[in-house]
Amino acid sequence: MSTTLVYLDSPSLAQGSEPGKADRELLAIAASRGDVVVAVPAELPEAATAALGAYGATAVVVPDAPLEDQLVAPHAAFVAAAAQDAGADLVLLSNTGEGREIAARAGIRLSAGVVTDVVAVGPDKTFTKSVLAGAYTAESRATTGIAVATVKPNSVEPAERGSGTAGLRAISVPQAGPAARIESTEEKPLSGRPSLDDARIVVAGGRGVEGDFAAVEQLADVLGAAVAASRAATDAGWIEHSYQVGQTGKTVSPQLYIAAGISGAVQHKAGMQTAQTIVAINSDPDAPIFEIADFGIVGDLGEILPQAAAEIQRRRA
């Protein structure tokens, strides 16, 4: 039996909510290997500990004093201490910007190899990931006793609720060293749409939307999809940067990706070419996006998207 430490830091957990889908995926990977110890960097209400137990945690570890309001370093010190305390040979975190940074520093503290962007964990701690913007699939291993991995969402079936229980214990966290102070945090308003990271369907707009994302958003809402954008659209200021898919934005692998008014430059393809099905709509018949699309339409997205949205709604009515 191996012990896996799973680091979860979603704010909803500290408020007593059940673990989210991405969190439950980490729990499922850990449970497939043996004992599951969950590390949460904040005080936890009893309900949250009970919920983590029900989803497979055998123990839950929290810091015995609140972590400093500082960036990354205290969290990494906590993760490393929790991994040692649990005797874990694998540490799993989510593959967010902060998750990777905490993994990076915890890896140094534990003298452990770190692998990012993982989509599957094999029984002998072989990690599968896409590299070179989805052009290759690679399998990596840590050469150290402990491995640290950050796992992308939508990689495995999430853990289901069972009848397990978990004990809570508090551990002391060593000094993290100099760190930046977080002076203020402003939460961004929620859009009500699924997040780009774990959406099953993504509708994206590019230069061809000419500043107006209304038709893209309308089709996204009919499909229950997330909205995304090419770099041309985010650089033009038509939509916020966090919606960008591509080399300098997010990498997504949804079941369906609809690219509207996106030419399909290397920069964009890098972020979406591992989608299962790609649909492209562009007024330029020579747009490179058609080379990778399963279904392409040459035409005006301002006509086609609303017509598709209306037709889908009609069929569902």
Next chain:
Amino acid sequence: MSDATPLNVLVLVKYVPDAQFDRRLDPGTHRVERTDSILSELDEYAVEAALQLVEAHGGVKAGHRVTVLTMGPDGAGSAIKKTLQMGATEGVHLCDDALAGSDAAATSLALAAAVRHLGGFDLILTGMASTDAETSLVPSQLAERLGLPQLTLVSEIALEGREVTARRDGDTRTQRLRAPLPALVSVTDQFDEPRYPNFKGIIGAKKKKTHTLTLAELGLSAEEVGATGSWTEVVSSAARPARTAGTVITDQGDAGARLADFLADQKLL
């Protein structure tokens, strides 16, 4: 920072295969084939941020320095050259055959040794990720090894006396950060567009010096870096089958409905 104390900034850059072309892994070593390489596009933002910080406090004339450090093969000198043309004041090239195949842990070990060897930096700037490995691990690992505060993935940066402030934009929140110098900062592509080298910059760069460093000068052995010093290894790799074009139709006024048909056929509705 008082204007009497010149600022000493180090920018870390990487020489990477140009993402505009097909990039390949060597089937034997699983390493990236390093042909057609350039200065990583994302590192240009770090260079721009360094130059703007220095310019806001009197520029190079006031004695501020912007040193660019790269770790890479012989050709990586061309990445340094571009940064000197943009306005960096000097270059350092850590170049040793034993470094090839280093993972993030081994890379951060070598870079930390180089930073200690060069010494005296107020700020270390990096890009948000390399455009080849794309792990974003090295900035945080370097901060951990050097015991520096990290202000990472930031889109704005400023100096207030001997403190650095920055804005970090995540998916769900925006944070304001502050730390005393020395500190490590990684800059996203939401920072201002990097400048192009102008004629004066290109001419001026010819007089600037690039210093080469070897592992021995850093007190590191070959075993501590490269594949043997790495804590991870790639055991297999396979090219993903290329996507092929499917059906392409031209809108005859019913394309929206035909899109709905396609999605229904694929059981995506």
